[in-house]
Amino acid sequence: MPGLWISGRSCEPGTPRTGTLKRPQSASDPFEVSPAYLAPKAGDATSLGLPRLCVGFALVHAVSAVLGLFMDIDYRGELIAVDGVCAVVFALIGFLSATRRLPGWRRETAAAMVPIIAASAACARAGLVDQYWPAAELVVAAAAACVVTARNWFWSVLIACGALWAGCVVTAVARGGFTTDEAARWVNMLLLVVAAGALSTAIRRARTNAAMALVDAHRQVMEQSVRDPLTGVANRKGLELVARPMIDLARRQGHAVHALVVDVDTLRGINEEHGIRDGDEVLNAVAEALVAATRATDVVARWGGDEFVMIGPGTGTSPLEMERRIRAHLAEKVDLPRDIWQGRVSAGIATLVPWDADDLEGLLERAIQDLSLRRSLKRRAAARMKEEDEALSDVATPEVREGVGKADPEA
DSSP, X not given: OOOSSSSOOOOOTTOOOOSSOOOSSOTTSOOSOOHHHHSOOTTTTHHXXXXXXXXXXXXXXXXXXXXXXXXXXXXXXXXXXXXXXXXHHHHXXXXXXXXXXXXXXXXXXXXXXXXXXXXXXXXXXXXXXXXXXXXXXXXXXXXXXXXXXXXHHHHHHHHHHHHHHHHHHHHHHHHSOOOHHHXXXXXXXXXXXXXXXXXXXXXXXXXXXXXXXXXHHHHHHHHSOOBOTTTSSBOHHHHHHHHHHHHHHHHHHTOOEEEEEEEETTHHHHHHHHOHHHHHHHHHHHHHHHXXXXXXXXXXXXXXXXXXXXXXXXXXXXXXXXXHHHHHHHHHHOOOOTTTOOOOXXXXXXXXXXXXXXOHHHHHHHHHHHHHHHHHHHHHHHHHHHHHHHHXXXXXXXXXXXXHHHHHHHO
């Protein structure tokens, strides 16, 4: 499955690796990121809005049903029945959507059916009480169409609202007594429905443009030289091209974005003792492990020297867990000599929530600060353990040291 990371290589589980380390992919290989894969999928945009929309409509109809119990009007039982059924249906759809029990294409269908059902209920109430004010829910239904991503379903909601308004007018005329004042009220209602439909169209268009801006950014990544020539992952320019639209889109949708910085420990010593070639193989191994340990929606890049950066939506994985995943991948999938490197890395993380004023630079700066703090704590712990080992060796008698030396080979 192609991913959003820009290394341009896939790490399939179970792929055999033997011998020395190899580059993830040559610089001439194409990226495995396509606009079709990055385009909005059915149900993605409605996952957050549909449950809230259903809760709102369910509360409105539940309150209307309760108020109907205290009203002395004709067709009171029918009104209570309509509101009660609608409240139950909306609550059920909201529950199924919130618990992820609706597939993506069904979420789109449900998101379109919710305002259509609400508009139908409004027309039914208007027909029962022979008044125009219950049809005001048509305006809310037209505005609620903005949560629908699929174009066909979106226009179906707006057309249904217009058709139901026309049905209400025809019913009022057929009953007789359709005065000029009443006609003016229905015309004003139509103007409000049209205004709500225009507003929902503008909101949907803005959301679609924001999503397509992210797709265009990834297309630029594919067309430009934004990959690190050594490891095959993105370089600093590639990370900035993808991360900035990702942060903007997440901020509009109310989501968080995280940045995780990974630093290769003792890389300078490896270059000095074993040569730059072995140091390059260590960098390739870490890049490969990072891509294998991250999600398909994360962007992996080499920030510079021995530092790698991973940016993705959500709060991300904890640094300790990421370090464990990298070590596990290196131990299982990569034949790396232990005398060159023991697979030690340090990681730091920072999260950018929608109400934060930081940008990409501020997010990375906080991640680097967290990395420095965690590395300092590691060094203090290692120094403390070394002091304890030296203290134990000082107080041990020669006989004890000789006994320990003889027991080690047998163990």
